[in-house]
Amino acid sequence: MNEDPSALLPEIFLAVAAVVAVLLGSYLPRQRQWPVRLVTALACLAGLVAAVVAWGQDETVFGGSYAIDVATNAGRAIVLAAVLITLGVSAGEFRGAPRESELYVLMLLAALGTVLLTGANDLMLLVAAYLLASIPLYALAGFAKDDTGTEASLKFYLLGALLGIVMLSGATVLFGVGGASGYAPLRESLGGAPVAAVAVGFVGVLGGLLFKVGAVPAHFWVPDVTEGTRPPVAAFLTTVPKIGGVIAAYRLVSSALAVSPVDWALLLAIVAAVTMTLGNLAAFFQQNVRRLLAYSTISQVGYLLMAVAVALRSDLALPSLLLYVAAYAVTNLGAFAVVCALPKTAVIEDYSGLVRHRPGLAIALAVCLLGLVGTPPTGVFVGKLTVFTAAFDGGFAWLVVVAAVNTVASLFYYVRWIAPAARATDVPAAAVVDRWSAGTAYAAATTSVALGPLAGLLLATFGGGLVLM
Amino acid sequence: MLSVVVFLPLVAAVVLFAVPRVPDRFVRWWWLAVAAADFALVIALWVGYPGGDGYAYEVNLRWIPSVSSGYHLGVDGLSLPLVALTAGLFLACAVYSLRQDKRVRSFAALFLFLETVSLGLFVALDLILFFVFFDLSIVGMYFVIAGWGHRDAARAAVKFFLYTFVGSLALLVGFIALYLAASPHTFDIVELTRQMPLAGGGWVAGLVLLALGVGFAIKTPTVPFHTWLPPAHTEAPAAGSAILAGVLLKMGTYGFVRIMMPILPDTWRRYAAVFVVIGVISVLYGAFVALAQRDFKRMIAYTSVNHMGYIILAVGAAGLVADSAAEARQLAVTGAVTQMVSHGLITGALFLLAGVLYDRGGTYDMSRYGGMAASAPRFAGLAAVAAFASLGLPGFSGFIAEFQIFTGSLGATPVATVLAFLGILVTAALFLRAFQRIFLGPARSAEPAADLTVTEGVSIAPLLVLAVVIGVFPRFLLDLIEPASRAVLDLMAR
Numbered sequence: 001m002n003e004d005p006s007a008l009l010p011e012i013f014l015a016v017a018a019v020v021a022v023l024l025g026s027y028l029p030r031q032r033q034w035p036v037r038l039v040t041a042l043a044c045l046a047g048l049v050a051a052v053v054a055w056g057q058d059e060t061v062f063g064g065s066y067a068i069d070v071a072t073n074a075g076r077a078i079v080l081a082a083v084l085i086t087l088g089v090s091a092g093e094f095r096g097a098p099r100e101s102e103l104y105v106l107m108l109l110a111a112l113g114t115v116l117l118t119g120a121n122d123l124m125l126l127v128a129a130y131l132l133a134s135i136p137l138y139a140l141a142g143f144a145k146d147d148t149g150t151e152a153s154l155k156f157y158l159l160g161a162l163l164g165i166v167m168l169s170g171a172t173v174l175f176g177v178g179g180a181s182g183y184a185p186l187r188e189s190l191g192g193a194p195v196a197a198v199a200v201g202f203v204g205v206l207g208g209l210l211f212k213v214g215a216v217p218a219h220f221w222v223p224d225v226t227e228g229t230r231p232p233v234a235a236f237l238t239t240v241p242k243i244g245g246v247i248a249a250y251r252l253v254s255s256a257l258a259v260s261p262v263d264w265a266l267l268l269a270i271v272a273a274v275t276m277t278l279g280n281l282a283a284f285f286q287q288n289v290r291r292l293l294a295y296s297t298i299s300q301v302g303y304l305l306m307a308v309a310v311a312l313r314s315d316l317a318l319p320s321l322l323l324y325v326a327a328y329a330v331t332n333l334g335a336f337a338v339v340c341a342l343p344k345t346a347v348i349e350d351y352s353g354l355v356r357h358r359p360g361l362a363i364a365l366a367v368c369l370l371g372l373v374g375t376p377p378t379g380v381f382v383g384k385l386t387v388f389t390a391a392f393d394g395g396f397a398w399l400v401v402v403a404a405v406n407t408v409a410s411l412f413y414y415v416r417w418i419a420p421a422a423r424a425t426d427v428p429a430a431a432v433v434d435r436w437s438a439g440t441a442y443a444a445a446t447t448s449v450a451l452g453p454l455a456g457l458l459l460a461t462f463g464g465g466l467v468l469m
Numbered sequence: 470m471l472s473v474v475v476f477l478p479l480v481a482a483v484v485l486f487a488v489p490r491v492p493d494r495f496v497r498w499w500w501l502a503v504a505a506a507d508f509a510l511v512i513a514l515w516v517g518y519p520g521g522d523g524y525a526y527e528v529n530l531r532w533i534p535s536v537s538s539g540y541h542l543g544v545d546g547l548s549l550p551l552v553a554l555t556a557g558l559f560l561a562c563a564v565y566s567l568r569q570d571k572r573v574r575s576f577a578a579l580f581l582f583l584e585t586v587s588l589g590l591f592v593a594l595d596l597i598l599f600f601v602f603f604d605l606s607i608v609g610m611y612f613v614i615a616g617w618g619h620r621d622a623a624r625a626a627v628k629f630f631l632y633t634f635v636g637s638l639a640l641l642v643g644f645i646a647l648y649l650a651a652s653p654h655t656f657d658i659v660e661l662t663r664q665m666p667l668a669g670g671g672w673v674a675g676l677v678l679l680a681l682g683v684g685f686a687i688k689t690p691t692v693p694f695h696t697w698l699p700p701a702h703t704e705a706p707a708a709g710s711a712i713l714a715g716v717l718l719k720m721g722t723y724g725f726v727r728i729m730m731p732i733l734p735d736t737w738r739r740y741a742a743v744f745v746v747i748g749v750i751s752v753l754y755g756a757f758v759a760l761a762q763r764d765f766k767r768m769i770a771y772t773s774v775n776h777m778g779y780i781i782l783a784v785g786a787a788g789l790v791a792d793s794a795a796e797a798r799q800l801a802v803t804g805a806v807t808q809m810v811s812h813g814l815i816t817g818a819l820f821l822l823a824g825v826l827y828d829r830g831g832t833y834d835m836s837r838y839g840g841m842a843a844s845a846p847r848f849a850g851l852a853a854v855a856a857f858a859s860l861g862l863p864g865f866s867g868f869i870a871e872f873q874i875f876t877g878s879l880g881a882t883p884v885a886t887v888l889a890f891l892g893i894l895v896t897a898a899l900f901l902r903a904f905q906r907i908f909l910g911p912a913r914s915a916e917p918a919a920d921l922t923v924t925e926g927v928s929i930a931p932l933l934v935l936a937v938v939i940g941v942f943p944r945f946l947l948d949l950i951e952p953a954s955r956a957v958l959d960l961m962a963r
Contacts (some may be wrong), residue, residue: 423623
């Protein structure tokens, strides 16, 4: 039994950084907390290095409860990179804020929970990771202590608590019929278990994960939280938990339920179709840009779940899922970075004439939004292409058609936002610009485009299977 | 070499943005210089082209090996004329835009971007690479229409974007199906052509043909997918319309010849009659609706539907094997490619002339003009040449193209071809009427309209000169196209 703690270096860095950040934050003067930000960034960088070094050594540790394979390492890298980008967008807004260090502590803990979700190879660890990835977020949502934030936080918490219980019940049922909580023994025993019980247990566990990713029917928190909380927090909330959620779902269905009698593939395909369609329809006439982005992230989850649905039916499923989620994280954070860079803008009209006054930000916005549509040659395009191919390959041609139609529909509301920004009117666009966020937006937009030409390399890196043991 | 031709404009566009605060004058001349250099490079490609039916200047690098998609470029007799047309038309637009004064830097950068995209599409030998350029052409043109168009540009741009984007996604679904049908899976056009996946036919092959057909038909556009075209053309700036009609529409018809016919030969043959019917309907519908227009630019837009219809008719007829000699079908395909080049030159010129007209009178409404020939003889002369070229008078490239199309199609589909003949008659009528209204008769405006400026003349005249050169000495072009169209037919006959 492998109990080597060094296999968990990225997780340890995050945990230690959280503790150090708490301590530092309580000793530093309230107005000068940049060392905490530095510690957070260093922990993420160190974790990234550790994840890259660990690449290729597939193993499970601690009694098979935690898998370290390509999905975990990719999940670690994407989460840590996403936290780094979030630091970029939050630096401007929260610099000198009285509770700055708490913000970073909560982010570190949530990131730790998310990373644990990606590697959880055991139902008990999955539930623990779920809780660790959720509870800091409830506090983050209400971080600003204003009315909308408090409301968002409460709504988020209630739904999260409810679905946490559902998830725990599901795990209990699976444990009951499978006689084990580890994915490897469950894979053996669930094959002969009663179908109805496995279905109930699976749906329960999936419910928690759907809450994490913000998919239908557990999506109600997404728009309210995204609109109610501070923009940098919204960027974090709509991006990072999804990385853990989809990878955890992928691991659950392809490891524990690989030989189960339940047709989870069809269920996930339907959830994917409904999620993308509902997200898109709801995004259509949103005026508030953060609400629009919130619904856009819901629809993106639909595309991501397509890859999960064909987990066992296509070799391309895992690499395409990882590529898509990486590209999505960068692109979505880039779009949020533009929103954060213009703190005085809330609705689409505020962006009219942006190209005249802030051409760089207008271009970054157009690149990120068109990237979210899946316009080549951005990373999301290749992700979409490979996800569509995997779904087609897995026998879900109808899902590909639904997704293609949805992509066209999504173009409509993204263009509704790009169009005024691209028009050269003389309406003075929001004058205040947050330089940190603007820089982050440029970097994210560039990365989003660069991921396309680099996709071949990434897909090869993301190749390989999950370990089970 | 090919990569340099394709990406030179893009690099130049990036340079434009990297240099802070450049004067507009510099931007205009920079754009012109880059377009000219690229055109010169294309001429060099043409001169060095070895001939035959294979691909020249091939580049094949790994890009996304996991899905067997590569950076595969190459030109043959089908693509080289279109590459030359693209470079030439963009050069003409660069000259024409020397008088552009509205946000020159972004305008130039967008056109340079579009040039890269268009050139890339015609030399791409990989479906994903093709799709990348196909989609980016939509994005680029969207910003041209939305940013520099007339009154109602925003709506027209969104309509254009959504409509053509639907087509591109239908294409993507079709491409993925082709990829999965091939074994080993690949997106490489050459490899797919060799393998002929879905050769057994069946409903899957039919659906793939439908998806690709819809995708290309929207871009072409044919009836009933043409509704995005008139508003997009009417609202776009003159140079944008010229590129849209001259280059972007060819992406659809090129797709038929490059992708659909060679990769799905037997399915194409089975449904060829559908294309013949759609082609004839497009010819007649485009012509008659154009006849009813009062707006000069809208009228030209509808004649594009008409001219594209001839191409669809020809490629459809080429698929009908019954009772037609191989030579006739080859004539039809050659005519179709010639028509692509010819239409690009002539319509490009017509749209630039429409831009001149708008400049003088502030409207495209033909009833507001009259007697312009008196004060603007050079303008009237060029417009007359363009109109006659467009209606397919002998001595112009349009005649060569349409003559081949009709001769090639007549044996296979006599009724359809005879019906399509009517289209020529109607276009002749509408061009003569438009010319008469605008340039002859009594003048409607108080002050006489100014004649063409030097830059306008220099941008428009060479296009028409080329149309005449092709019309009088077509061999240099046909020698290039014929081996390639023979190769397409050989592939189709499998």
